[in-house]
Amino acid sequence: MKEQLLEIGKKVVEKALSMGFDEAAVDVRSTDSLMVKFANSEPSVIQNWGSTEIGVYVTKNQRILGTSAPVSSLDDAYKILSNLYTMHTQLPQSMLYAPLPEPKKPDPLPGLVDKHLIDAINEPSNVSEAIVEAVNRYKIDSFAGMFQATHERRALVNSKGAELFEEGTFMKMYIRAFAGEGSGQWSLGSRKLKIKEVEHVAETAADFAFRSRVQEEVPPGRYNILLSPMVAGNFFNYIADMALAHSVLMGSSIFMNSKPGDKVAAEKLTIEDTPRNAELPGSTSFDDEGIPTYDKPIIEKGVLKTLLHNTKTAAKFGSQTTGNAGLIFPRLWSLTVHRGDYKFEELLSEMKNGLIVTNNWYTRLQNYVEGIFSTITRDAIFIVKNGEIVGAAKKMRIADSFPRLLQNIIALGDTQYDMYWWEVDTPTRTPYILVKDLGTSKHTA
Amino acid sequence: MTWKYEDLVLLAVEKGSSLGAQYVEARYHKHSRSSLAARNGEIIGAESSVSEGVAVRVIAGGALGFASTNVLTREGVQDAVQKAVRKAQAHSKLMKNPVEYSHERLGRATYEVNELVPFENTSVEEKVSYIKDLWKQVSSSISTARVATLTTWIGESVEEKVIANSDGAFIRSRIPRLSLGYNIVVTLPSKGTIQRFFSHAGSGGYELLKKWNVIGYLPEDTRKFEQIILEAKSPPTDKPVDVVVGSEIVGLMVHESSGHPSEADRILGREAAQAGKSFIKPNMIGERIGSEYATVIDDPTIPGSNGFYLYDDEGVPARPRYLYKEGKINEFLHNRWTAKVFGVSSNAAARAMNYESEPIIRMANTYFKPGDHTFEELVEGVKFGVYIKSYMEWNIDDERWSQRYGGLEAYLIENGELRHLVKNPVLELTTKTFYSSVDAADKNLEFYAGTCGKGEPMQGVPVWFGGPNVRIRNVLLRVIA
Numbered sequence A: 001m002k003e004q005l006l007e008i009g010k011k012v013v014e015k016a017l018s019m020g021f022d023e024a025a026v027d028v029r030s031t032d033s034l035m036v037k038f039a040n041s042e043p044s045v046i047q048n049w050g051s052t053e054i055g056v057y058v059t060k061n062q063r064i065l066g067t068s069a070p071v072s073s074l075d076d077a078y079k080i081l082s083n084l085y086t087m088h089t090q091l092p093q094s095m096l097y098a099p100l101p102e103p104k105k106p107d108p109l110p111g112l113v114d115k116h117l118i119d120a121i122n123e124p125s126n127v128s129e130a131i132v133e134a135v136n137r138y139k140i141d142s143f144a145g146m147f148q149a150t151h152e153r154r155a156l157v158n159s160k161g162a163e164l165f166e167e168g169t170f171m172k173m174y175i176r177a178f179a180g181e182g183s184g185q186w187s188l189g190s191r192k193l194k195i196k197e198v199e200h201v202a203e204t205a206a207d208f209a210f211r212s213r214v215q216e217e218v219p220p221g222r223y224n225i226l227l228s229p230m231v232a233g234n235f236f237n238y239i240a241d242m243a244l245a246h247s248v249l250m251g252s253s254i255f256m257n258s259k260p261g262d263k264v265a266a267e268k269l270t271i272e273d274t275p276r277n278a279e280l281p282g283s284t285s286f287d288d289e290g291i292p293t294y295d296k297p298i299i300e301k302g303v304l305k306t307l308l309h310n311t312k313t314a315a316k317f318g319s320q321t322t323g324n325a326g327l328i329f330p331r332l333w334s335l336t337v338h339r340g341d342y343k344f345e346e347l348l349s350e351m352k353n354g355l356i357v358t359n360n361w362y363t364r365l366q367n368y369v370e371g372i373f374s375t376i377t378r379d380a381i382f383i384v385k386n387g388e389i390v391g392a393a394k395k396m397r398i399a400d401s402f403p404r405l406l407q408n409i410i411a412l413g414d415t416q417y418d419m420y421w422w423e424v425d426t427p428t429r430t431p432y433i434l435v436k437d438l439g440t441s442k443h444t445a
Numbered sequence B: 001m002t003w004k005y006e007d008l009v010l011l012a013v014e015k016g017s018s019l020g021a022q023y024v025e026a027r028y029h030k031h032s033r034s035s036l037a038a039r040n041g042e043i044i045g046a047e048s049s050v051s052e053g054v055a056v057r058v059i060a061g062g063a064l065g066f067a068s069t070n071v072l073t074r075e076g077v078q079d080a081v082q083k084a085v086r087k088a089q090a091h092s093k094l095m096k097n098p099v100e101y102s103h104e105r106l107g108r109a110t111y112e113v114n115e116l117v118p119f120e121n122t123s124v125e126e127k128v129s130y131i132k133d134l135w136k137q138v139s140s141s142i143s144t145a146r147v148a149t150l151t152t153w154i155g156e157s158v159e160e161k162v163i164a165n166s167d168g169a170f171i172r173s174r175i176p177r178l179s180l181g182y183n184i185v186v187t188l189p190s191k192g193t194i195q196r197f198f199s200h201a202g203s204g205g206y207e208l209l210k211k212w213n214v215i216g217y218l219p220e221d222t223r224k225f226e227q228i229i230l231e232a233k234s235p236p237t238d239k240p241v242d243v244v245v246g247s248e249i250v251g252l253m254v255h256e257s258s259g260h261p262s263e264a265d266r267i268l269g270r271e272a273a274q275a276g277k278s279f280i281k282p283n284m285i286g287e288r289i290g291s292e293y294a295t296v297i298d299d300p301t302i303p304g305s306n307g308f309y310l311y312d313d314e315g316v317p318a319r320p321r322y323l324y325k326e327g328k329i330n331e332f333l334h335n336r337w338t339a340k341v342f343g344v345s346s347n348a349a350a351r352a353m354n355y356e357s358e359p360i361i362r363m364a365n366t367y368f369k370p371g372d373h374t375f376e377e378l379v380e381g382v383k384f385g386v387y388i389k390s391y392m393e394w395n396i397d398d399e400r401w402s403q404r405y406g407g408l409e410a411y412l413i414e415n416g417e418l419r420h421l422v423k424n425p426v427l428e429l430t431t432k433t434f435y436s437s438v439d440a441a442d443k444n445l446e447f448y449a450g451t452c453g454k455g456e457p458m459q460g461v462p463v464w465f466g467g468p469n470v471r472i473r474n475v476l477l478r479v480i481a
Helices: A002-019 A071-090 A115-122 A125-135 A195-211 A229-241 A245-249 A311-317 A344-351 A402-407 B006-018 B074-090 B124-139 B207-212 B214-231 B247-262 B336-342 B375-380 B431-437
Strands: A023-039 A042-060 A063-070 A142-158 A163-179 A182-190 A222-227 A271-273 A296-300 A335-337 A354-357 A360-367 A372-377 A381-385 A388-393 A397-401 A409-412 A417-421 A424-430 A433-441 B023-039 B042-060 B063-069 B108-112 B146-165 B170-188 B192-203 B241-245 B296-298 B321-325 B365-368 B384-388 B391-396 B402-407 B410-414 B417-421 B425-430 B438-441 B446-454 B459-467 B470-475
Touching: A002 A023, A002 A042, A002 A071, A002 A142, A002 A163, A023 A115, A023 A125, A042 A071, A042 B074, A063 A071, A071 B042, A071 B124, A115 A142, A115 A163, A125 A142, A125 A163, A125 A195, A142 A195, A163 A195, A163 A417, A182 A195, A182 A229, A182 A417, A182 A424, A222 A229, A222 A344, A229 A271, A229 A335, A229 A360, A229 A372, A229 A402, A229 A417, A229 A424, A245 A311, A344 A409, A344 A433, A360 B192, A372 B391, A372 B402, A397 A402, A402 A409, B006 B023, B006 B042, B006 B074, B006 B146, B023 B074, B023 B124, B042 B074, B042 B124, B063 B074, B124 B146, B124 B214, B170 B207, B170 B214, B192 B207, B192 B214, B192 B391, B192 B446, B214 B417, B241 B247, B241 B375, B247 B296, B247 B321, B247 B365, B247 B391, B247 B402, B247 B431, B247 B446, B247 B459, B375 B438, B384 B402, B384 B425, B402 B431, B425 B431, B431 B438, B431 B470
Parallel strands: A042 B063, A063 B042, A222 A354, A335 A424, B108 B170, B241 B384, B365 B459
Antiparallel strands: A023 A042, A023 A142, A042 A063, A142 A163, A163 A182, A222 A433, A271 A296, A271 A335, A354 A381, A360 A372, A360 B391, A372 A397, A381 A388, A397 A433, A409 A433, A417 A424, B023 B042, B023 B146, B042 B063, B146 B170, B170 B192, B241 B470, B296 B321, B296 B365, B384 B410, B391 B402, B402 B425, B410 B417, B438 B470, B446 B459
16 A cells, blocks of 8 residues: 555656646645444434545745645546646735745654454444443433544655655544533544543533533623533633734734743643554654654743744745644644643642533634634533532533633642544543633623 | 446446345445635645545445445446445444335436536636736725735536446536635734635526625625724623624525524434434424424525525435424434435435535525515614624534524614624524514525535535524624624
């Protein structure tokens, strides 16, 4: 497979150069994936995907053009490339152009492939049965969710001489359980399949559902809120996305008016982009420009350390690439929020009175530059009084601003969890995070 | 036009049946896309891509199996069919309620949407010139605040499908779509920032660009954003007021709080871990949800619409669906599975985003039925209130009950007249409160384009949502501080 994908990449690069393009980079990706989706405590659909696709980046006289196509339609891809070549004369030079960098040899990242996950793609029913069994250990009414296993092989070839290959597997899963008025949800992203961890996801969801089965109204206002890793993962996906250099360029970032070195968060917070953590899906040894990746803090002890760049945005900002290149724009790989030293019970003691929000969705911004947002909770919210959980609350919104939230972080848990689901699109390792005086809201009628 | 890969689609249906599947459906699905992106009038780059493959869905052993491939050979497709059947069968022991489909009169038809101004007749130079001109006019439209960024993108797409299933459907379709989107940031550092994301989209060709007239209205909107920064005051939040809700917000509200909760698969819990459940329960047809003015229709057959289709991806002929009718819950959105469960006929709501997606229940073009007022009459009927014309932030809970919209352009109304601008009013209310509080709607019907997300993996499908301006009585507003 490795030679086959590299060969396709080389062929397309050669073809693009022979057409007259100055530069070409080709990403060839072959994916096998399986997903079992559950609803009403039974499988609702078993989905399988197989594809081999190319993504192509080409330039001519500083014009940037691109295409993607299935490998089975390489002739179609050549036709598109030929049309793009004809089109380039009508385009002005790109405001983002910079030459492709000289390739460097990345250090291989071991441990990206797990045979158990490859087996699960072919025969998933054992995992499905383990999920059904684990979630039913609790007194719940029903559950829903999904388990996905993916095997991906990726080759990168470019006209600067990069010829790189990487193979990896990953799993993504989440379970949502329902009991009475309550529900609970938990997720996991991993490069390896461990049935114990799969069961833990199912059990956590069921436990939250059971413990929130009776709920009371809590009035909106400012609360000390303990964000579960599900919620923290969602928020830090947004915040890290805003650290991508093109988000700043395009007017979609709270960092538009900040520069590296500025204090943007409480000192306790350090968040890193961690492509070299082989345990997290998203890890990789090289980016789409053939540059070796490395782990780097985005915010370190509350200080903005760097925006995330490819060579194009780096040139625009007078900076260096951070090994975050996608074919055109920079991208996140995986995120890690450093853990603190608080045990879970200590977080509740520190909070004294407040809420534990275990899950949220539908985070939307009124204004990306000012970071004004609201999000609505789903699943268990636990009420904490005098450092103890005393009940469960009905749904509400968190409505505040990201800059204020970052400044108001007062404690981080000592255990990290690996989150990856619908609302945590970039795999994120994070502990529970305690934020003081966070705004909440509810419907008025 | 010529239709490719019909043979592979028919082969897939035959192969699935021979492997013992009770139902087999195959779809060749292709998207050809081109786009151009710019920032502040400067081009970033151009892209052109193709995505195509065959999707196969089967019922085997009472379980639903799906597989897709972009290896467009007989072997590639047969392999996908085998995977779908084999893995569905392997899960049959976990099925408590075997999947079955309703009997329907399925289509055998071919249809196309034609562009009046075809994509290939509009040169890249014309598009570049349009983008540069837009930046020039927008950036020079204000002088106190400044336009920090105007990001613009133009997208063309052509969607082609060939669908067949073992119950006799055979549908071929081709739908071209154009879209134009922008993100504008207007800022005056000492006073604040206003941001607006917006996109236009519809089925057709470059004739739509003229119709949308972005160059005509965006400079004026930009002046309004500057005015909001400079002059807008706090909205009234201390007591309930009347609110004229702009059609842009009404459109989103009906999509979120009528369309989504009416999806029968949500009602049955199939999306419970993703987009959630619904406040509508299976036995709620006929229950009151709003006033007599609250009628919400979802209609895939509107010519030129973003959500246009004549047959769904299960081969069922499309028709308008009256979700709420004169204030009552009237009809759910069905595919053939939910139709079977509810003992009704499918109303053709099964759509798939691309060849890698299973068809699931989706909206098409959802709108609030216009009333008989003029906009002026709506405002004249308000002694003290707020008109909220547009929004930025919004969300709704996973049962589609508690919803929130952060106003962008909004005005105080006093004694039947629009007064000064108000900043960041928030409409945060339940679905029932909204529909029950409507006492009038105007005659205007405006549609807005969106990409609706649902499913796992997430499927984004093109939709329109719209409506008239409507008046609601006696609602307490909030404000973003």
